[in-house]
Amino acid sequence: MDLTALTIDAARTAIQERKISATVLAESFYAKIEHDDPPIGAYLSLSKERALRQAERMDARVTRGEMLPPLGGVPIAIKDVMVTRGLRTTAGSKILENYTPPYDCTAVARLEAAGAVVLGKLNCDEFAMGSSNENSAFRPVRNPRDISRVPGGSSGGSAAAVAADMAVAALGSDTGGSIRQPASFCGVVGLMPTYGRVSRYGLIAFASSLDHIGPLTKTVKDAAIVLRTIAGRDPMDSTSADVPVPDYAAELDNPVRGMKLGVARQYFGEGLDSEVRKAVEDAIQRLARLGCEIVDVSLPHTEYAIPTYYIVATAEASANLARYDGIRYGYRAPDARSLSDIYRRTRDGGFGAEVKRRIMLGTYALSAGYYDAYYLKAQKVRTLLTRDFEDAFQKVDAILTPTSPTAAFKLGEKMDDPLAMYLADIYTVTADLAGIPGISVPCGETQAGLPIGLQILGRHFDESTILRAAHALEQATS
């Protein structure tokens, strides 16, 4: 039994049936991480004490003849933008290099309450700002499928860890595509739930109206299991929705025959790599052969999504990152003489280039004289983009698109031109702006063996439909 290749149910069952212990499983992952992570760089911190204590607890339950909870003994890892009590959390930034949170992120707490074993914290772009994991203040993450290439971002560590069998599953965050795009680059499943489906309490904020927490996993079923565990109203996050959480995994095998799937022509235009186009079109055909009805839809404002996103997200980020002032936690610039000096030098010294760029852009867009022209305008275009989806969902149940215009690019390739990097998010930002759920599922490879992802977008709170479609495709492909 290849221990580190197990899925959630397989791992949990093996522990319940005493084929392995949770402790041995956790230790196997730590051995794998020690051996395989150095060239990849997925992990920033390991939490061996916490993990082994939890594994021991799960093993004790098995010994007492008790049923394990849904994630009992299952090793998972957490993107370092989610706080973990007593365990260093950096957000990929020097400004929080030695920050030890006094509380747990709700999503993490729910996973641990369900028996999950937290192996450690995963590398990411600084404050989740990036599409390649090259903006981490510590080191870039490399794609396990080709280490000269990026894993995608900002949840690059999460995608790489799962793809390289260094965790059974991982939590990531998505503000403009940061779960789905790295999932597609690394060949794993990445699910961004509806905004408000999962509490953001304990997620270090980037853009509060766009941030989401979600799972990266080896299979669609695993994503469904994790989602069920972390979803649901949280009194600590007033934007978390009071909507019942279905048993997503139980609904997976409901037939997809008759499901109406939209194909939006704006996502298949110029700039889409020909190998990606072919793989995605093949996947669409496979779904058609399963009995789905493929319908042409139009999302006419798609071309305005990137400019909208880079105003809204950066404006919100400029407000959210104002708290890093060197006073209550984090890095403080030495030799600063006045309070103003502390603020300015701490922030300039502690933040990386991309973070500073976005803070500047956001501050500018909100400043007097420019607020109407930029921020207010962008919010209005956001309404138009969301209406596009609402109109399309009158005709179809879900929409199929490529996750990214290309497969994984080389490290350094896009670092000179920030705009070129931003344009890579073209297929993912729309869902964040509209608050709808989206999943990326592997659907093929390039000639060079690089993974390609199909994205499935759904109605608000209809994760069931996109999970079912993704599951059907996954089963048909294997």
Add this chain to the structure above:
Amino acid sequence: MKVTEKDVAYVADLANLELTADERVRMLRDLNSILDYVDRLNHLDTANVGPMTQVSDRFDEDQSRQGSDRFAYAARDDIHEGLRKSLPHEEALANAPDADEDFFRVPKVIER
């Protein structure tokens, strides 16, 4: 819209960032490049479109309710027994770059 050096200095002030001379040059170039691209939003006529501030603006919330009534779901009742427990002092101060047993320590704020 063209961003000038003066704009960069002003915005850096607002954002409390002490940019180096090199950073200012690059920032000027990058901001102009991005804002140039963002200008295409002006192709759209949004005169009769409402802004979308909250994603829940588009959910099936009761659209007939006005103002803060629409967000009643986010409120809770007062807790009669008073304040909930909050972080103990030592935990709250544990990450501070400079603190005593009670307070975060900062340079003099009031100039005389």
